Amino acid sequence: MVGPISEAEREAGNRKIKLVLLAIVTATPPLIALQLDPSPIQLLAAAGVGFALGLVVVWYLGRLAAEFAGSGPRRRRRR
Numbered sequence: 001m002v003g004p005i006s007e008a009e010r011e012a013g014n015r016k017i018k019l020v021l022l023a024i025v026t027a028t029p030p031l032i033a034l035q036l037d038p039s040p041i042q043l044l045a046a047a048g049v050g051f052a053l054g055l056v057v058v059w060y061l062g063r064l065a066a067e068f069a070g071s072g073p074r075r076r077r078r079r
Contacts, residue, residue, distance in 0.1 A: 018058050025054035 005013075029050035031042055038046065 018062070021061070022051075022054040022058050025057050026050040027052070 026047065027050065029046040033043055033046040
């Protein structure tokens with residue numbers, strides 16, 4: 001029978017997921033830009049924007065996951 005995964009394995013898995021998500025989000029804008037026949041500078045700019053957007057997405061999803069896991073601060077909305 002398989003036991004629970006260790007904290008080190010969990011962190012390694014989360015790191016891999018974050019890197020793959022960052023790579024996908026980073027690669028998307030340059031691939032879209034390739035359809036418009038960009039100059040090399042425009043292609044690099046699209047990659048830079050994709051990388052920045054990827055960092056924001058990974059940061060946001062990390063905070064969201066921490067909140068659902070209970071390890072982050074929980075804020076309740078007042079109605």
